[in-house]
Amino acid sequence: MRGLPAHVHGEAVRKALVEARPAGASLAQLCRSTRRTPSQVWTGIKFLRRVP
Incomplete structure (x- = not known):
């Protein structure tokens, strides 16, 4: 099973x-917060660093 995509983690962060x-x-x-x-x-x- 694969993990969540990077954009999902990015949005939470x-x-x-x-x-x-x-x-x-x-x-x-x-x-802790995420x-x-x-x-x-x-x-x-x-x-997030790659997103304009």
């Missing part, structure tokens, strides 16, 4: 970062 603004969020905080693994959070961040 984006929402968590918008809620944490302007202070930002650490990797651990993003993992209920994703560190690997999935990094996948989401990488996706």
Whole structure:
């Protein structure tokens, strides 16, 4: 079984970062707030960096 696509993780990370603004969020905080693994959070961040 394959995991979720990067854009799904990216959207969850984006929402968590918008809620944490302007202070930002650490990797651990993003993992807790999105209920994703560190690997999935990094996948989401990488996706967001590529999106214009």
